[in-house]
Each structure stands twice: as C-alpha cells, then as structure tokens.
Amino acid sequence: MKITELFERGEFVVSAEVGPPKGIHIEHLLEEAKTYLKGVTAVNVTDNQSSVMRLGSLATCKALKDEGLLPIYQLTCRDRNRIALQSDLLSAAMLGIDNVLALTGDHIKLGDHKGAKPVFDLDSVSLLHTICKLEAGEDLGGNKLVGEPPKFAKGAVVSPCSDSVDSQLAKMERKVRAGAEYFQTQAVYEPEKFIEFMEKAKQFGKPVQLGIVILKSAGMAKFMNDNVAGIHVPQDMIDELKADKEKAKAGITGVEIAARIIKECKPYCQGLHIMALGWESKVPSLLEQAGI
Amino acid sequence: MLITQLKSKETITSLVNGKKIFIINCQGCKEVHFPEKEAAEFQKELAADGKVTGTITTDYICNPENMKLRLEKHMSEIKAADLVLVFSCGVGVQTIAEYLEDKTVCAACDSCRLPGFQGVTPLEYDCGQCGECYLNLTGGICPITACSKSLLNGQCGGAKNGKCEVDPNMECGWERIYRRLEKIGRLDALKSPVQIRNYATDDEV
Ligand code: SF4
Numbered sequence: 001m002k003i004t005e006l007f008e009r010g011e012f013v014v015s016a017e018v019g020p021p022k023g024i025h026i027e028h029l030l031e032e033a034k035t036y037l038k039g040v041t042a043v044n045v046t047d048n049q050s051s052v053m054r055l056g057s058l059a060t061c062k063a064l065k066d067e068g069l070l071p072i073y074q075l076t077c078r079d080r081n082r083i084a085l086q087s088d089l090l091s092a093a094m095l096g097i098d099n100v101l102a103l104t105g106d107h108i109k110l111g112d113h114k115g116a117k118p119v120f121d122l123d124s125v126s127l128l129h130t131i132c133k134l135e136a137g138e139d140l141g142g143n144k145l146v147g148e149p150p151k152f153a154k155g156a157v158v159s160p161c162s163d164s165v166d167s168q169l170a171k172m173e174r175k176v177r178a179g180a181e182y183f184q185t186q187a188v189y190e191p192e193k194f195i196e197f198m199e200k201a202k203q204f205g206k207p208v209q210l211g212i213v214i215l216k217s218a219g220m221a222k223f224m225n226d227n228v229a230g231i232h233v234p235q236d237m238i239d240e241l242k243a244d245k246e247k248a249k250a251g252i253t254g255v256e257i258a259a260r261i262i263k264e265c266k267p268y269c270q271g272l273h274i275m276a277l278g279w280e281s282k283v284p285s286l287l288e289q290a291g292i
Numbered sequence: 293m294l295i296t297q298l299k300s301k302e303t304i305t306s307l308v309n310g311k312k313i314f315i316i317n318c319q320g321c322k323e324v325h326f327p328e329k330e331a332a333e334f335q336k337e338l339a340a341d342g343k344v345t346g347t348i349t350t351d352y353i354c355n356p357e358n359m360k361l362r363l364e365k366h367m368s369e370i371k372a373a374d375l376v377l378v379f380s381c382g383v384g385v386q387t388i389a390e391y392l393e394d395k396t397v398c399a400a401c402d403s404c405r406l407p408g409f410q411g412v413t414p415l416e417y418d419c420g421q422c423g424e425c426y427l428n429l430t431g432g433i434c435p436i437t438a439c440s441k442s443l444l445n446g447q448c449g450g451a452k453n454g455k456c457e458v459d460p461n462m463e464c465g466w467e468r469i470y471r472r473l474e475k476i477g478r479l480d481a482l483k484s485p486v487q488i489r490n491y492a493t494d495d496e497v
C-alpha cells in the first residue's frame with residue numbers, strides 16, 4: 001500500500017523510523033517493530049544513517065514487509081551513482097516496496113568510513129525527478145523500461161526549524177516540482193517555528209508529517225543544539241529534563257515533552273514521524289499521551 | 293590547464309534577453325585556452341543590437357586587486373548595465389560576482405578540464421572545471437566547489453548556523469548562494485529545472 005493513499009483519505013498518518021543493525025541479525029529489530037510499532041502505520045528504514053555502514057535498507061524493508069508491516073524505503077545519494085540508484089528502485093518495486101523517501105544523505109565525513117568516496121551523482125531533487133522518469137517508463141539515460149513501469153509513493157524531507165528556513169522552503173518547492181508527494185520533517189522542538197513554517201509551506205499543497213525525537217537527557221539536547229542541523233531545543237525543555245534526572249532517564253519527561261509538541265502542532269500538519277533512536281518501547285505511551 | 297568554451301548562442305541570448313549589458317573579457321592567461329575569435333564575433337552581434345554599455349578586455353581578472361583597478365575606470369558603464377557578462381573561466385566570473393555584489397554577473401563560457409598541467413588558481417575562488425558552468429543559476433558562486441557535496445539543486449539539510457555539515461569553519465555554499473540571489477533579486481533562479489551533472493563532458497572535449 002502507498003502511504004499517499006492514506007493522506008488522500010484524510011488520515012493523520014503516523015510513521016516511525018528504525019535503523020538496521022551493523023550485522024546480519026534483525027530478529028531483534030523485527031521483534032521491537034512488531035511489539036512497539038503496532039499503533040504506527042508505516043516504518044521508515046534508514047539507509048546507512050549518518051554515513052555509518054549497516055545492513056541494507058532495502059533488505060530490511062523486505063523483512064518488515066514479510067512480517068506484515070508497511071515499510072518506507074529511505075534512499076540516499078551518498079553511496080550510489082545514478083545507475084545503482086535506479087537499479088535499486090527497480091529492485092524495490094519488484095519486491096513490492098512502493099514507498100520511497102528520497103534523500104541527499106549525510107556527507108561521508110560524518111560517518112565511520114571517512115576515506116570513502118562521496119558519490120552525490122544525484123541529489124534529493126534529481127533523485128525524485130529520476131523516480132518520476134522511471135514511473136513514466138523510461139530511465140535517466142532515455143532508454144525504455146521493459147513491461148509495466150514501477151509506481152511509488154514519493155516522500156522527501158524538510159527542516160522547518162532550520163536557521164536557513166527560506167533556503168529550505170526554496171528547496172522544498174524544488175522537491176515538489178520534481179515530484180515529492182509528501183514530506184517528513186527534521187525533529188521539531190519549537191512549535192511556534194513549525195507553525196510559522198507550515199503557514200508558508202501550505203502553498204505547496206503537500207501533506208507534512210511532524211518530526212519527533214524523544215529527548216533522553218539534557219546532555220542529548222545540548223549535544224543536538226551544538227551539532228545537529230535544524231534542531232534547537234529551548235532552554236526550558238533542557239531545564240525540565242535536568243529537574244528530575246531519574247524521571248528523564250526513564251523516558252517519562254521526554255515523552256511528556258514530545259506529547260505536548262505533538263498536541264500543539266497537530267492541527268497544522270497531516271501526520272507524525274517518530275525517530276525513536278532506540279527508544280521504540282516509548283512509542284506506545286507517546287501516542288497515547290498525545291491522544292493519537 | 294583548462295579550456296573555456298562559449299556557451300551556446302541561445303543560452304547567452306536568453307540570459308541577455310534585451311537587457312543592457314557590460315562585457316568583460318579575460319584573455320592572456322597562459323593556463324586557459326580562451327575562444328577569442330568566437331567571442332569577438334558574438335560580441336559584435338550583441339553590440340549591433342545597441343544594448344552594450346561598455347566592454348573591457350584584460351588579463352588576470354581572477355586577481356581581485358588587478359580586477360578592481362580595471363573595473364573602477366568603467367564603473368559608470370557597469371552601473372548603467374542590467375547585467376555583466378563575463379567571458380572567462382569560472383574563477384574570473386566568481387571574482388567579479390563577489391566584487392559587484394549587487395549586480396547580476398553571468399558566465400558566458402563553460403570551463404572544461406584539459407589533461408596536463410593545472411594552472412594554479414589563486415585565492416579563495418575555485419573552479420572545478422565541470423564543463424557546464426552553473427554560475428548563472430547560482431548568483432556567481434560555484435556550487436561545485438563551494439558546496440561540500442557539489443549539489444546543483446539547492447541546500448541540503450545539513451547546514452547549521454550558516455556553516456557546512458562537513459566543516460564548521462566553512463560557510464555553507466548554498467546558504468551563500470541563497471543570500472546572493474536574494475540580494476540581486478534573482479531568487480527565481482532557484483526554480484530552474486532539475487540540474488543533473490554530465491560527467492561525459494571530459495571525453496567530449
Ligand atoms: S560551475 Fe563552478 S566548476 Fe563549473 S565551470 Fe562554473 S565555476 Fe567552474
């Protein structure tokens with residue numbers, strides 16, 4: 001099933017993200033997904049996230065699908081040229097994976113193979129364009145595909161609280177023009193900024209899923225403020241995490257904060273995307289507290 | 293060594309599009325092959341339309357001090373123009389675009405690589421000799437060398453406080469491009485069609 005069908009029906013679509021392990025055993029991942037992500041419609045699978053080499057996104061998507069979950073295949077341009085990207089897209093379609101999230105990808109320098117060649121033959125925009133071409137029955141080289149062409153629900157990302165929000169909006173527009181049908185956002189901690197962003201993004205007429213990362217500690221919040229693009233955790237949230245360390249450690253504070261953000265932003269967006277970062281077990285209580 | 297080729301006449305004509313232009317030629321550099329004859333012929337055609345406010349032909353505009361001295365004498369002609377059209381390698385165009393920061397500065401040439409000795413390109417501007425100069429879509433800032441991922445279709449999500457995700461000491465190239473386009477009133481350039489690089493150019497030269 002394509003996630004876009006749900007948006008079309010006016011559903012508030014919830015997705016969550018899982019990261020494949022550095023190895024070949026995914027029993028644990030599947031078990032967690034089945035146990036904790038029951039209330040979630042679709043599961044994103046990251047593609048060598050942060051340029052750290054891991055089990056493949058496509059193989060993990062297939063395993064999730066076999067378990068009855070709805071996977072979203074994240075595809076970055078960092079490690080593959082246009083031939084490999086198109087080939088992997090055909091492979092995905094052949095395996096019945098028809099939800100794709102097109103990303104440029106983090107730079108190699110952020111990961112664990114710093115000497116690798118950064119590819120970036122395409123970027124998120126030209127990848128979306130490429131998917132549209134394949135859907136029309138032609139590859140990027142202008143050659144005809146044999147038989148029925150693939151069909152995907154094409155997603156993309158945007159960073160609504162970025163300090164370069166104008167530039168992000170311009171990029172979002174470019175993605176829409178290149179074929180993006182829905183958006184997932186970077187983690188939001190500043191609902192006012194998100195709402196302001198949505199006012200401007202409305203013009204594109206595409207559903208947007210609010211990005212949520214559950215805060216695990218004050219240290220994590222400060223780390224993200226210093227190092228992660230598009231994220232700013234306000235001081236009062238950091239203080240809240242600091243106030244009761246045990247409560248924060250148990251995830252209670254983080255879930256409370258996230259639920260508040262969701263409630264505040266829900267009227268302005270069309271879905272929710274949770275990046276649990278290992279805290280998949282907190283997802284059910286988050287959804288419950290947020291009233292979803 | 294590198295070679296500069298004129299962009300197609302249609303490309304340049306659509307850039308000029310009836311605007312008043314000031315022309316800068318950079319010639320005489322030992323490391324760059326410049327299409328002097330074709331450029332001169334084409335400029336004659338442009339002048340025949342009566343929209344050229346002035347022309348200078350000089351060498352080493354990639355040296356900012358040198359460039360400033362040459363340009364200053366022609367400031368009134370430059371001010372009278374809507375667009376500055378530069379016939380040089382990518383470094384020359386970038387040097388001028390930075391100096392004339394409120395003007396639309398356009399590249400009339402593409403820079404391609406030639407095997408052999410690579411000229412030492414000076415200072416902070418760099419041209420990757422990508423074969424299809426994108427400076428007209430980016431306000432004169434090279435996306436190939438100013439962006440760590442050489443992105444052609446806009447900023448990635450990695451910039452923080454205007455700095456690149458790869459190096460906190462490096463300005464995000466696309467942040468610079470956005471600001472420059474905003475300044476010269478050319479944000480519409482961000483709506484250009486999807487750009488995909490052609491790596492085959494090296495062989496075709
Ligand atoms: S876009 Fe950059 S690398 Fe390509 S020719 Fe122009 S200045 Fe050189």
Ligand code: SF4
Pocket residue numbers: 438439440441442443446447448449450451452455456457458463464465466467
């Ligand atoms: S942060 Fe800016 S310069 Fe760095 S890779 Fe992204 S767009 Fe390019």
